[in-house]
Amino acid sequence: MPQRHEHPVLRVATYNIHKGVQGVGPTRRLEIHNLGHAVEQLDADIVCLQEVRRMHRREERHFAHWPKQTQADYLAPEGYESVYRTNAITRHGEHGNAMLSRWPVLSHQQQDISDHRFEQRGFLHSTVQVVDRVVHVIVVHLGLVPASRVRQVVQLLAFIENTIPTQAPVLVAGDFNDWGTGLGRSMAQAGFGEWREQPTPTFPSRLPLNQLDHIYARGLKPIHAMVPMGRIWHRMSDHLPLVAEFTWMD
Structure with a gap:
């Protein structure tokens, strides 16, 4: 079996892709093809995506080049496994x-964390075999209401405590929809860290003012994070992707 030092850095990205479409009304444009190239350029071992379409009958009729595959399968670079849950x-x-995931996916499950009837929310939990380690990856998309987000993080942390072994490496990545610092403090108190040595704002993509997207880790050490910038990136979604790198704790 390959040794751990043969893959010393784990590169992780999170990206809210806005369902692969930008704009409103008759001027909206299909960006899923550009997003496919963008995801490949990120060159991440694990890519966590939010607002991913499984299917949409109206958009499929509107756009002549709507992919026949689901968006998750379409966006997966060659050799990657894709996991999607509604x-x-x-x-x-x-x-x-x-x-x-560039690495084999061992399992996956969805947890419903909807807090009220106006928003359907959930998180996707997968286990990934990275050389000789099993890494738990949780993709989140939290609600728009501040009180809902607080309760959803409580549910998330309770799930981790009750389901995932204490010593197992865990990544929690996604769109936290949080303009403050309260959720970050809750994650830190639960033992999760992220790269914070320089600002990495991700929203809105045209003029990023705040970091709504985060990649937290427990059992992995953050060593770098960056946000791709430029016109090509802000055209594809209302969020910019966040890319972070981690090393093993031992």
């Missing part, structure tokens, strides 16, 4: 969280 069912389709 958060929200709407009139014309459904969307949710996805994870793309």
